[in-house]
Amino acid sequence: MSTSPSPKIVVVGSVAAGTSAAAKARRNTETARITVYERDHDISYSGCGLPYFVGGEVETIDELTPRDAEWFKARYDVDVRTGHEVIAVDPAARSVTVRDLASEVTFEDSYDELVLATGVRSVVPPLPGVDLPGVFTVRNPTDARAIRDWIESRQARRAVVVGAGYIGLEMTEQLTGRGIAVTVVEALEHAMPRMDADMSARVDAELRRSDVDLRVSARVAAIEGDADGVTGVRVGSPDDGESVPADLVIVSVGVRPNLELARQAGVTIGPTGAVAVDRQGRTDVPHVWAVGDVAESFNLITGEPAWVPLGSTANKMGRITGDAITGGTLEHRGILGTSIVRVFDVAVAQTGLTEDQARAAGYDVEVLHNIKPDRPEYLGGKPLLIKAVADRASGRLLGAQAIGGSGADKRIDILATAITFGADVADLFHLDLAYSPTYATTKDPVHYTGMALTNAIHGSAPLITPSELARRRADGEKIQVVDVRSAKDRAKGFVDGSLHIPLAELRVRSSELDPAVLTVTYCNKGVTGNAGQNVLRNLGFEQVYNLSGGNKNYQAWATAHQPNGEDGRV
Structure with a gap:
């Protein structure tokens, strides 16, 4: 100074x-x-x-x-x-x-x-044709003016967006809104790769539902065209790749x-x-x-x-x-990487550590997928998925990701504030949040997040994610999975290899299960699965987990692990 x-x-x-x-x-x-x-x-x-x-x-x-x-x-x-x-x-x-x-x-x-x-x-990869007219980055107002002028003067109808991060997704949404057919090429396995794969897969699904041609795990080999402008993008190898027609190309692979x-x-x-x-x-x-x-x-x-x-x-x-x-004492207090982006009909938000980041940092984590309406359905409430990550040792909330048609912004900001001040997951239930049925449910999704994580960490209601269940099964571990839903719900889809015992029959039929074998209960979203978990635990079952996010989350995860999975909806 x-x-x-x-x-x-x-x-x-x-x-x-x-x-x-x-x-x-x-x-x-x-x-x-x-x-x-x-x-x-x-x-x-x-x-x-x-x-x-x-x-x-x-x-x-x-x-x-x-x-x-x-x-x-x-x-x-x-x-x-x-x-x-x-x-x-x-x-x-x-x-x-x-x-x-x-x-x-x-x-x-x-x-x-x-x-x-x-x-x-902007990072501009050294691709053949990257300097052709009609190839743009999006960094400043000059870029934006040039893109809009190009679209309007050329009456562009087809675009390729290279990269599916924030700018790529925003540009995809806006170009689609102008009536332009958009192909997105992303080198990694999912759009929005900063998130955990089980969440970013939902972004993939939203893009595809919005008629975006999403190509993941794909690379651009060359941009095609001549002095008059770009005509296409070759995806794959230069020799046998597919040529995707394009009137303009947006390069948004990072900065x-x-x-x-x-x-x-x-x-x-x-x-x-x-x-x-x-x-x-x-x-x-x-x-x-x-x-x-x-x-x-x-x-x-x-x-x-x-x-x-x-x-x-x-x-x-x-x-x-x-x-x-100038002599002041202000100091930077660090960041959580809190962010949000609109992708067509959903908001995609995150704060703090992802599950992958938390594990890489050495934390033993508890992971919750909480699916609740952002406000009562009788006033237009829409499903909101919150994935929260906590430290089992301390109970501290480490990170959260949220995807939903409304309410993701409010919840991610609450959770970012909680993380900033070192909240234990048990603190979330006690937050005095604003309630009115026009804005929230009596127990807010944040409250439910705190309740479920508290029970998992501080009580006797541990959670298991679909990916962990699949991994442990693949490793040969014996696991009995119990579907506690109604027959009507089960007919709509179920976890592979699960036994159907509705909650109302669980006490009577518990003898069909082995109390010494690790057991996983599940319902549609998690609440009834937790009730089944409590029943079995009280009957003396040694290890009972509730499937995080229930069958709805499991099916989204399973679809995301199939080629070109297109459901993945919240």
């Missing part, structure tokens, strides 16, 4: 983190001289809103770029110089080299404190931190591939700071370095560093 009464602060980058740093620094002091350099012409824009401009939900790009350099100067007395690219950093001299892109004039500028907010760049200036400055790059910083944004080079997507954060559960490039995190990091540069 500078000790000068009027420090000269130079910020490189003017989207979420850079403008937040500059604005907070100015709020703390009127004496600092603050300059922001931006090589683009738009500042402080909503990058996450770009797909919705392409699709037409946002009518004009101005709605996503409400502030310009003049506004920032008038409001904060910050000199924002757009069209100016910082091409070099000299930390010893405390100077930067800047090129005016309009005039091609290069000049030097000095600083007392330098803030690198250089963000990310990487823009590290050119950071490397010039000599700062340490962390294990995540982003700039290593302390909790106020300092690098290990004096007077050089890094914020936003170019800098790494840390996971507030494990304490390990983490990099999840989100606008919400970037804004926080910028504000914290702007405060620290």
Whole structure:
């Protein structure tokens, strides 16, 4: 931090983190001289809103770029110089080299404190044809304008989206909404691969139900076309792959931190591939700071370095560093990677550790699949699936994922708050949540999540997931599976190899089962299965598990493990 009464602060980058740093620094002091350099012409824009401009939900790009350099100067007395690219950093001299892109004039500028907010760049694989007209990435308003202009001028009717992460899914939804037939090509086994496979498989199913041609475990070999534009994408090998027709291609395979200036400055790059910083944004080079997507954060559960490039995190990091540069005490408290995306008729949300991440971090986990309506069905309630992961040793909630037609946003934010403050799963039941049948059930899905996990961890009602059941059976373990539903429900589908004993008959017919053999009970979603579990446990059965999420979850899991499974609905 500078000790000068009027420090000269130079910020490189003017989207979420850079403008937040500059604005907070100015709020703390009127004496600092603050300059922001931006090589683009738009500042402080909503990058996450770009797909919705392409699709037409946002009518004009101005709605996503409400502030310009003049506004920032008038409001904060910050000199924002757009069209100016910082091409070099000299930390010893405390100077930067800047090129005016309009005039091609290069000049030097000095600083007392330098803030690198250089963000990310789109990963563009070196594919044949990737430079053809009609092939786009989605990083800034210029990209969004170009895509929308191309669609409208070419009357595009077919698109290929490469990559099924956040931007790829948002673009898929918006292009489909414009009447464009979309093929999605994803190299991994499922769309939304940041989630556990049993949840991301549901995203696959939603895409297919929305008439998207989803190709998972597939790779693009080449993009086809000529000087007039793209005509198709070859999926598979160059020799025997399939040519998928396309009038435009969206490449959304990921992003990487823009590290050119950071490397010039000599700062340490962390294990995540982003700039290593302390909790106020300092690098290990004096007077050089890094914020936003170019800098790494840390996971507030494990304490390990983490990099999840989100606008919400970037804004926080910028504000914290702007405060620290001007004598403040704000510190970054870490992230959970909380996120949400709309995919046609469902919201897809997550926070904290997935099951896979928790196991990799060494936790012995309890896993719950909780399927409940987000509000009473008589007022339009829709099924909401919450997958929650907890630590068996401590009872601490570690992570959650949610998919549903409504209510996922509210629940994931509640669970993110609970995780942030170290909640035990038993605490969830005691949360005093807002209730009205127009918004929630009397026992909210969050309450049910806490109740079921508490019984599993602190009581005698352990859970077993479909994948664990399948694995243990495949390993040769003897397991008796009991379907406690009605005959009518069983006729609609059941767990392979299960014995049908309705709950009302379970006490009388329990002699048909071996009390010494591991037993799994199940119903449609889990509640009646838990009742059957209690009956058998009270009758002296040694190990009784309830199938997490019941038959509904099992069938979705089973479908996802079949080629081109298309059900997987919540």
